[in-house]
Amino acid sequence: MPDPQSKTISASQAPALWNASPYATRWMLWQQFANGVVMDQPETSRMRWGKLLEPVILKEVAKAWKFEVHRNIGYVRRGLLGATRDATIFAPGRGPGAVEIKCVFSYDTWMQDWQGGKCPPRQHEIQLQTQMLVGPGDTDGDAPYGWGLLVAWVASDMYFFERQPIPALWAQLDIEAARFFSSVEKREEPEAFGAEVEIPWLTSLFPTVKDQVLDLSADHAHVKTAEDLRLYDTYKQQAAGSRRATEEFRAKFLALAKDAQFVKLPCGFSYRVQKSGNGKTIVPIIPEVPLDPPPVPESILMGG
DSSP, rough: OOOOTSOSTTTTGGGGGGGOOOOOOOHHHHHHHHHHHOOOOOOHHHHHHHHHHHHHHHHHHHHHHEEEEEOOOSSSEETTTTEEEEEEEEETEEEEEEEEEEEOOOOHHHHTGGGGSSSSSSHHHHHHHHHHHHHHHHHTTTOOOOOEEEEEEHHHHHEEEEEEEHHHHHHHHHHHHHHHHHHHTTTTTOOOOOGGHHHHHHHHSSSOEEEEEEEEOOOGGGHHHHHHHHHHHHHHSSSGGGHHHHHHHHHHHHHHHTTTEEEGGGGGGGEEEEETEEEEEEEEESSSSOOOOOOOHOOOOEEE
């Protein structure tokens, strides 16, 4: 859960610092801290069942590891980071460790995101390492936790991933948290990442201004954007199997347009942002001629 006082980056938010979370990006995190933007998603049945199963799973963890497992309730802070752990496990001779539980209800998710148990998703690794670093918090003056346990409950089977501290990641967590809060204080808004999860935020925060044009037609850096627009147009016309790729491109184009209604790209490509229900859609305008980059200015050719 987030810090109720908004003083720290929580363990569940930490992956967003690297745009590694499927639920938030660094730009979305900045909007929350800098502008107080809150757009909570409604609780799904899987989220509800995950909460219901958590205490039962913790009892099974204690039984399997034969250690004391104490369920955590409060939020703890260390520096600019914080955490609400699922539990703390106490091992004789090793000290306390952080426990994070993940319920996986689909074997497709288990095979794709967890590689069938070979490797947990990156965001879960970052979350657990943050919990270990925060440890009991800085109020008690105790050291961070020396180990952690990621528990995956997969359709009634349990899998355990024991983790040791990663000093380089711990150092980077402190660095990125400091950079993030500095950007909030200085009002230095990061660019939207262009992830699908940002689409509702881009739609809400940047109402399209009628007839406003963003002209990037002479910007060589956006030749690749023009190529992506052609791919987007192709994916839109294909079967539903291309939905994910289509949505990723849509997020990228909305992030680029922001409040502009019309965007001009190099090579004669352009697109219009159009309202669609409660959201926005992209209407590509694709030239029939082959995709050739715009001429390089003479000043660049001459080294000026």
